[in-house]
């Protein structure tokens with residue numbers, strides 16, 4: 187898909203295609219649509235991220251809360267979004283043994299209790315061992331720093347999802 191195609195989309199199509207660039211936050215795609223035309227992928231990305239940066243802290247925390255836990259109950263229930271399913275399975279998080287799953291569940295619960303939002307990490311840049319390590323490390327970080335780190339991960343996830351969508355047409359590669 188090239189940027190001309192993106193710029194030609196009506197509102198409904200745009201939200202259908204880009205609604206999950208930021209996990210379970212189609213409102214962001216709905217807001218970004220009114221900023222078109224976009225010059226390229228970078229420009230489109232800038233608009234998604236500017237929306238996130240302009241939110242009050244409660245909105246930014248809301249975005250984090252829309253993310254499913256890594257290797258959490260949604261994996262077992264089969265209710266992950268297609269994107270999250272791909273990312274989590276690529277990092278080996280959907281096939282953990284019971285012990286590893288329990289350890290991650292405990293760390294996820296401690297993290298949520300400490301910061302009030304779920305642990306978010308771009309799983310495509312990680313693997314099962316690195317996820318537990320990073321979770322344990324970030325549990326000890328100051329809250330103000332942790333919000334910034336977590337939003338940085340949301341942006342990494344969004345960048346990868348946008349790149350996938352814009353490279354989806356092999357004829358344009």
Ligand SMILES: NC(=O)N[C@H]1NC(=O)NC1=O
Nearest residue numbers: 256270273306307308309
């Ligand atoms: N909790 C969390 O980080 N979830 C996200 N990470 C990722 O790569 N995909 C997700 O759904």
